[in-house]
Amino acid sequence: MKVLITGGGGFLGQQLARSLLAHGKLSGQGISTISLLDAAYPANAVADARLRALTGDISDPEVLADACPPDTGVAFHLAAVVSGAAEADFDLGMRVNLEGTRLLLEQLRRCAKPPRLVFASSVAAFGGTLPDVLDDSTTPTPQTSYGTQKVIGEYLVSDYARKGFIDGRSLRLPTIVVRAGKPNAAASSFASGIIREPLNGVVSQCPVSPETGVWLLSPGKVTEAFLHASQLPPEAWGTNRVVNLPGLTATVREMVAALSYIGGTKAASLVKFKPDPRIQRIVETWPVRFRTPRALSMGFKADDDFESVVSAYIFDEQIRLA
């Protein structure tokens, strides 16, 4: 079976590729090729004979035609201009996040057999005046262009699925913590930075207040969620092709306490608070607490606690750098 990962050069795309290669199959079918599509790849990108790393723009139909041959079986759509960048450059976000998604759907529709698609949506779908605890019935009211583009992507995926063009599934991802590598332009970048940088002995400037809450999931758990979502039968979704993934709520203060507990007080002392009203404003529009009965009943899983999120990061880094 042929697999496509858009955003395959990104942190999650690379981790997903690594996991797919290790499993070697999806829904019992052997994976012959994984095509990665991204604008760029890291220096230490995953290498494997089954991998095809394509460099190009997802809003270019020719690039998509190359990335997605007619016998593609499963596609993971992770490519996106992140929240902060899509807010700063509206046209870029519209081109990549909306037009790129629409063009990918059109390309998938041309496949010989309707391929399965897992779309990485986001908790940024929610914003504005929200209940204290969100649930499966909360209506998306995004207050960023990134969130708007993700919600529109969900509706497109659902309609293409309803029409039978694809077998689509959208996952609303919590903030992914702890991301390896460098800070990025996502407004949520700090949530990984305040753990990752101090563990490397580097100061991390936190742009939001200690009381700021974050709804989060670890890279390991979200990778499991992608694999699980792609292997659930269509009946498990029915007509509702969108799900809020389970997660964990932690305030920045609780995250720093866990860092202190696992990494030591010296590491924790490297977190410096330097308020950035632009970031605070974006992050405050995101929801902090959810009930996710639908996802849990479908078999999706959250991390147990924030300490295990930090420990998993340290463990993953040791393997990555070994």
Add this chain to the structure above:
Amino acid sequence: MKVLITGGGGFLGQQLARSLLAHGKLSGQGISTISLLDAAYPANAVADARLRALTGDISDPEVLADACPPDTGVAFHLAAVVSGAAEADFDLGMRVNLEGTRLLLEQLRRCAKPPRLVFASSVAAFGGTLPDVLDDSTTPTPQTSYGTQKVIGEYLVSDYARKGFIDGRSLRLPTIVVRAGKPNAAASSFASGIIREPLNGVVSQCPVSPETGVWLLSPGKVTEAFLHASQLPPEAWGTNRVVNLPGLTATVREMVAALSYIGGTKAASLVKFKPDPRIQRIVETWPVRFRTPRALSMGFKADDDFESVVSAYIFDEQIRLA
């Protein structure tokens, strides 16, 4: 002030143009020109020195640039491929309903001052498993491509408004009954046909069962809603730029009873039931009952009862044919 009506050749567009010309102003400002944009116009189209009727495709940027000069003050976006047609021809619906809306927003964004936009969305935003009575918190889960495209339009209008590119407002229209003129490709076309045709002495074939319920609003009331929506200050909307319009619930049986009461039993006997599973299936995905506290508090109004909807149609036709 310059006004634009997309879909200006349609039944509602023509009625809105007539009403704007009669009022002569919006929000206290005199109307200098009304540009109508549509693919075609009826033979008896409204004529007035202030009207500019443009024929063209809304998915053509050059046509839009002509229709929407930089000093456009208010735009009413009514143009759409209707529900049945967008379901039968997916690509046509995507091009006109999604791409056309996106291009219109881009054109409005280029105006000297952010113009006000009233977007005609639809009750087709809702579908699938629904509560018996929908309200302002019900999440749109459209089960038609038309409904999907309308919801996506709403999200785009809201984000363009949030960014300050336009001052946008989306109205979710009930089924509009009684439409004058000919049946169209909308799956809801029967709801007007079963009143209009018998009143003209013509048999009307009703494709759905007598128990089928419809959430409806008269052409007069929806025209008032367009005018009202365009004149409400931004504060009346806040960050939520979408509203479910008030309406009236009637079953086909109740509609025929009202026809019999007002038009006579002979008229009512001209309604013949000829089930069409395709239409029944689409219509059954639409909601029938709403509570609309937000719209009512904002000053939007429904019809009193179905008898007054029929009477209003007869009165309007007499004026139109006079």
